[in-house]
Amino acid sequence: MHKEENKNNTAQRGFEQTSSEDIIHLIKKNDSTLSAEERDQVWGNIFRKTINKRRRFIIQSLSIAASILILIVSGWGIYRLTAGKADVYSELMAKVNIETLNTSRLYIKEQEIELDKQAEIYCNSENNQLRIVNRDGNSFKISVPDAQKNPYLQVAIPSGNKAKIILDDKSVITVRGNSKLIFPITYASNEREVYLEGEAFLHVTKNPKKKFNVKTASMDVSVLGTSFDVCSFPKKNIQSVVLVSGRVKVTPDFGETITMAPNQKYVYDKSGKKNVLSNVDPYNDICWKEDLLVLDHEPLSSVFEKLCKHYNTNLSYNTSDMIKIKISGKLDLNIPLNDLLKMIEKIAPNQISINLESKSIKLNINPK
Structure with a gap:
């Protein structure tokens, strides 16, 4: 009698530790040796394992879906904020043509x-x-x-x-x-x-x-x-x-x-x-803040281009001629353009001649 009880207890512990498929296989093999009460316990184990797994799977799936949704909403919010600023910047910048x-x-x-x-x-x-x-x-x-x-x-x-x-x-x-x-x-x-x-x-x-x-x-x-x-x-x-x-x-x-x-x-x-x-x-x-232009062996063509922009005017010169002449020094952009051009003539002696009326600059081919 005791041997039979031990055998049944061992079987029950085995049922609790095995998977649902193993339990079903074991039931089919030993169906004739189990009482009605034991079969009810086994099926209860199967129900708890399979239903709980399904519940856990659903809960985990919902948690993952919720996390993804939060990320999407957060990302959309950040995108809207960033894109919104970019739109404001673009709209404001487009209002003004700086060149006119x-x-x-x-x-x-x-x-x-x-x-x-x-x-x-x-x-x-x-x-x-x-x-x-x-x-x-x-x-x-x-x-x-x-x-x-x-x-x-x-x-x-x-x-x-x-x-x-x-x-x-x-x-x-x-x-x-x-x-x-x-x-x-x-x-x-x-x-x-x-x-x-x-x-x-x-x-x-x-x-x-x-x-x-x-x-x-x-x-x-x-x-x-x-x-x-x-x-x-x-x-x-x-x-x-x-x-x-x-x-x-x-x-x-x-x-x-x-x-x-x-x-x-x-x-x-x-x-x-x-x-x-x-x-x-x-x-x-940064010396432009003080209206100064520092030149370090800079081509005259580049210098004249900067002066044209600063004084909002045009100078007439041959770029290929002026690019050959390089000057160094410091120019004060607060003074009138004509005075500045005279200074440039002194910085580049015997190399260029400037007509102040027409603001045309020419290369001296045969300097004296």
């Missing part, structure tokens, strides 16, 4: 305000106002409607002009001629961001909790607090960042993110998708 402008302009929604040749714009988020200061010291204030909902403003600076933007956090952006900048009167809670077409020098107030991002069509520059120059003209293949102080991270459209140290220059060739990081004297790249 004769005076600097500030755009606030549908408003268009003409600016002085060297205007300063101060942002005040507390009362949603801008204070515009002209070169002669005269100033006026402009209210920005719906500043919280539509915080983006734009300045467009033609050749020969520049503008200084003092943001709400006291960061200062000097915008060079032939450039456009989109900036906010007030920042979002977790970021500081501007969009640039052209060239600007930025002195960013340090804030470890809010990175400062400069976005261009070809690269992103991210900093916490520093001084640097960004040059990103859309029609030029060569884009650059020059770092004066602090550290910045540059992320081009193609290639790896590069961290820069002071006195370094990052050059990105968007046509060849190549980049170079080198040590430089940053002064030569």
Whole structure:
């Protein structure tokens, strides 16, 4: 009797430890030796194992589906946020053709305000106002409607002009001629961001909790607090960042993110998708802020091209002749163009002659 009970107990323990298929096989083999009560216990084991597995599978499947849905919704939200900003930038940039402008302009929604040749714009988020200061010291204030909902403003600076933007956090952006900048009167809670077409020098107030991002069509520059120059003209293949102080991270459209140290220059060739990081004297790249042009063995054709843009005029010369002559020195772009051309004649003696009335430059074939 005891042997029979031990045999049945062993069989039950075996049933509990085996799979459903094994149990079914065992039932078929030993069906005649099991009592009705034992068969009920076995089928109960089968039910619990198979139903619980199915429940676990359904729950796991639902959990995975929910996780995927959350990722999709989150990704869509991020995409909408990023795409939304990109659309705003594109729409604002498309409003202005910088090549047809004769005076600097500030755009606030549908408003268009003409600016002085060297205007300063101060942002005040507390009362949603801008204070515009002209070169002669005269100033006026402009209210920005719906500043919280539509915080983006734009300045467009033609050749020969520049503008200084003092943001709400006291960061200062000097915008060079032939450039456009989109900036906010007030920042979002977790970021500081501007969009640039052209060239600007930025002195960013340090804030470890809010990175400062400069976005261009070809690269992103991210900093916490520093001084640097960004040059990103859309029609030029060569884009650059020059770092004066602090550290910045540059992320081009193609290639790896590069961290820069002071006195370094990052050059990105968007046509060849190549980049170079080198040590430089940053002064030569940022002296335009002081209306100075530093020349280091530069072809005259390049010099005249820069002068034409700065003074918004045309000079008549043969490029193939002027490219052969290279000059070095420092030119003050605040003085009248005719005086500047006389200075260039002195820098390149007996090589060129300049007719100031017609603004034509000729190579001296037989200098005296």
